[in-house]
Amino acid sequence: MTLASQHPMTMFGPDFPFAYDDWLSHPAGLGRLPEHRLGTPVAVVGGGVSGLVAAYELMRLGLRPVLYEAGELGGRMRSIAFADHPDSLAELGAMRFPPSASTLFHYIGLLGLATRPFPNPLSACTPSTVLDLGGVVHRVRTADELPTDYQAVADAWDKALQDRAELSSMEDAIRRRDVPAIKSIWNRLVTEMDDQSFYGFLAASSAFESFRTREIFGQVGFGTGGWDTDFPNSILEILRVIYTHADDDQVSIVGGARQVPAGLWTRTPGRLAHWPAGTSLSSLNSGRPRPSVTRLSRTGEAITVEDSSGARQDFAAAVFTPHVWTLLGRIDCAPELLSVPQWTAVERTHYMNSSKLFVLTDRPFWRDTDPRTGRDVMGMTLTDRSPRGVYLFDDGPDRPGVMCLSYSWNDDSSKMLTLDDGQRLAVVLRQLKAIYPDVDIASHVIGDPITVTWEREPHFMGAFRASLPGHYRYQRRLFTQFMQRGEPDARRGFFLCGDDVSWTAGFAEGAVTTALNAVWGVLDHLGGATAPENPGPGDRFDELAPVDLPF
Structure with missing residues (x-):
């Protein structure tokens, strides 16, 4: 074993190699605010994992996060239970997490959530993998069994x-x-x-x-x-x-990915500035978030937030976590909150499309043995047909099974866009019949399918950002927006974060780390500071900054 292999692999960089996990775990904490700032309300727009991490850490610093959410808490950590089977879940968004996401796993550990291996193709926990390309089917268990x-x-x-x-x-x-x-x-x-x-x-x-x-x-x-x-x-x-x-x-979270944001909403930290023991985000927000934000503007030094109920409130700072495209149409956002180059970066942001289709089955029938081959009748499936990926989940032979019958992206997702749930299921079953002619999948399906197409979700308009060639400069503008020292007053106090602002879009780690950037930004904006022995991302920015390409 080499010396390097003794160190765990983490999502450390490469664009901005700051040790967020070490910053979080340091006994000095994330920083301190001036006494007169304690209890100050700060708006946090969006109740996904980025919003909940930002709100949780702002609360621990002694601020009063006011959470706004257009739908249910969780964002794209959307775990939906099947009707009459609450223990069987469809993970419509994030469903698999790499152990290298050490900052995310700080919170998973904090909440005491259990994980288990995710049944990806050729994974040790995947009984069999079926490859269907060009009408030719291969069944394998390990990479060594792949065709030459x-x-x-x-x-x-x-x-x-x-x-x-x-x-x-x-x-x-x-x-x-x-x-x-x-x-x-x-x-x-x-x-x-x-x-x-x-x-x-x-x-x-x-x-x-x-x-x-x-x-x-x-x-x-x-x-x-x-x-x-x-x-x-x-x-x-x-x-x-x-x-x-x-x-x-990669691993899944037992009981559903939504437990991460939901757990942070109700958790009472053991170490809190200003607030009494037993305080949680839920208690500070009277048990539920405020409704969707409709307008963001500047009123003097304050950020004014208006929600769908017509209520308005001024804040010393605001953290914005949804997809940045929502600033272009769904929210009336004052142009002065971002610079012209930053608005250009928002406009140029490119999102990946994605669709999923889940069904509940009477049992994990795919583990039945095919008497002719001695293999499972079905396996985790990769295909060039429209379903693209089929994932199989079971909790034992006597429990219902869950099948993600289709997981598709971009053009393959668009093929599903105009179909209703029943039509999608019919198309997918017809395609899978060509791969498994002797398997009657439909006979095992219980109830209605659960589906999602993220590009038609009005508050998302896509699954996650994916930069096109030549977009690095745009992404750098969004990622570095939390650094506001020296900026005009009109652009100070409003902070973007979330996975589409991060360098690792589509991974919860990026949502979490950019939330922590925003926390540092709010701390700095309100006159606070980190401990000298535990500098934050903004303190080390000049040393670690992403390369600034010339124009």
Whole structure:
């Protein structure tokens, strides 16, 4: 075992290599406010994990977070129970989390939530994986059982990463949290590759010279499945995931992902400034959030928030966590709250589309043995047909099973957009019949399906941000917006956060870490400071700042 391998892999950087997990766990705490600021109301817009983390930490600092939420608490941590079966859940948003998300797992541990391995393709907890490409079906349990050409594609991917992206060197630097080494590698790659798409990266690699190699990789991928819906995106987006093992060894949260934001809403911290013991976000907000925000404006030094009930309140600071596109239409936002370049970055933000379809079954019938083959009658399925991914969840032979019969992205998601739930189910079952001709899935389905298409959700308009080639500069503007020292007064006190502001969109870790950026921003804005022995992200910004590409 090498020295580097003894260090755990975490989502440390590479754009902004700040140790958020260490900042959270330090005995000095996140900082202190002036006495006269204690109890000051601060607006927190959005009740997803980013909003709840920001509100929880602001409460611990002694501020009074006032939470606004347009729907239910949870955001895209949306765990929906099946009718008459409350213990069986459909995870419509975030459903699998990498252990390298160490800041997120700080809160999972704080709440005492249990996890279990997620049944990704070829995972040790996945009894079998079925690959259906071009009408040819392969059934495997481990990577060693993959056909030769599939194994060659896996080797090609590793070779491309080693040859063109310094994979081993970056992994080693991230494990050791070697900031100079990380920035030396990453800043060069950003400069060289900002204009390159994922597909362009593959096509320019000698290992992917063959179109067939690129096609197999796009349809199957390695880790959580196919990558072709990411092909138009910036290669930098993909490298961030690969370097930090965000696609590896993922787990689900027992009892549903929604427990993270819901738990932070009701938790009473053991260490609180200003507030009495037993205080929670729920108690500070009289048991429920305020309704959706309709207008954000500036009134003197205050941020004025108006909600759908017509109520207005002025705040010393406001934290905004929803998708930034909501600032363009769903919320009447005063233009002076952001700079013109920041508004351009908001306009240019690109979102991934995504759809899911879940059904409840009478039992996990897919574990039945096929008498002809001796294998399970069904397996976790990757296909080039419209379902794209089929995931199977069970809690034992005598309990109902849950099937995610379709998990699709971008164009594949758009194919579902105009179909109602029943039509979606019919289409998916018809497609799966071609893969499993002897399996009557429909006969095991209990009740109605549960579906989501994130691009038609009015307060989301997409699953998560995914930067296109050439978008690095825009993303940098959004990520660094929490640094407001020296900004005009009109742009101070309003803080963006959430996973689409982060460098790792689509991962809860990014939502959590940018929430902590906003917490530091509010602390600084209200005259507070961190302890010298535990500097925050803004204190170390000049040292760690993302590379600033020239125009």
